[in-house]
Amino acid sequence: MGMSVTISAATAQDAEQILKLQYLCYQSEAELYGDYSIEPLTQTLDDLRAELDRSHTLVARLGDEVVASVRAAVDEAGTARIAKLIVHPRMQRHGLGGRLLDAIEGYFAGEPAAKRFQLFTGHRSEGNLRLYRSHGYAPVATEQIAPGFALVTLQKEPAAQSFAASA
Numbered sequence: 001m002g003m004s005v006t007i008s009a010a011t012a013q014d015a016e017q018i019l020k021l022q023y024l025c026y027q028s029e030a031e032l033y034g035d036y037s038i039e040p041l042t043q044t045l046d047d048l049r050a051e052l053d054r055s056h057t058l059v060a061r062l063g064d065e066v067v068a069s070v071r072a073a074v075d076e077a078g079t080a081r082i083a084k085l086i087v088h089p090r091m092q093r094h095g096l097g098g099r100l101l102d103a104i105e106g107y108f109a110g111e112p113a114a115k116r117f118q119l120f121t122g123h124r125s126e127g128n129l130r131l132y133r134s135h136g137y138a139p140v141a142t143e144q145i146a147p148g149f150a151l152v153t154l155q156k157e158p159a160a161q162s163f164a165a166s167a
Helices: 012-025 026-035 046-051 096-107 124-132
Strands: 005-009 057-061 065-074 078-085 116-122 138-146 149-156
Touching: 005 078, 005 096, 012 026, 012 046, 012 065, 012 078, 026 116, 057 096, 065 096, 078 096, 096 124, 116 124, 124 149
Parallel strands: 078 116
Antiparallel strands: 005 057, 057 065, 065 078, 116 149, 138 149
16 A cells, blocks of 8 residues: 655754755756756755744655645735745656645635735746646746746735625
């Protein structure tokens, strides 16, 4: 019988596994843009730990192995900024990224409640763009970062929740 993937809040003990997974997952992005100096590949363990302290981070585990992760934090304006949604290459294309995206959005449907969700990806990252669009995100801005590299910001409003009482 196979193991199932579980999603839970990350702990401080997950930092090293998250960093190794992040390094693995961002290789394809670095290759796509010809830039191996991107922040996810240069982030130190101490920097990651600090980021984990100021954000809500989820991990997906297969047994004891962290196979996916996502982070988010709500800013003063009520925007939940979702970052570094990563899925181990062998686990991609099985819906895990979408499950994590749904889970982090669900977390911020509570307190602190988000007024909107926002994330970004590179303009050539078709797989990421496809995933985000399929989950209701729409492009709201494009910023030219460097020659041949534009950052696309996507956003969506939280799903309306009905609190109507029965008559």
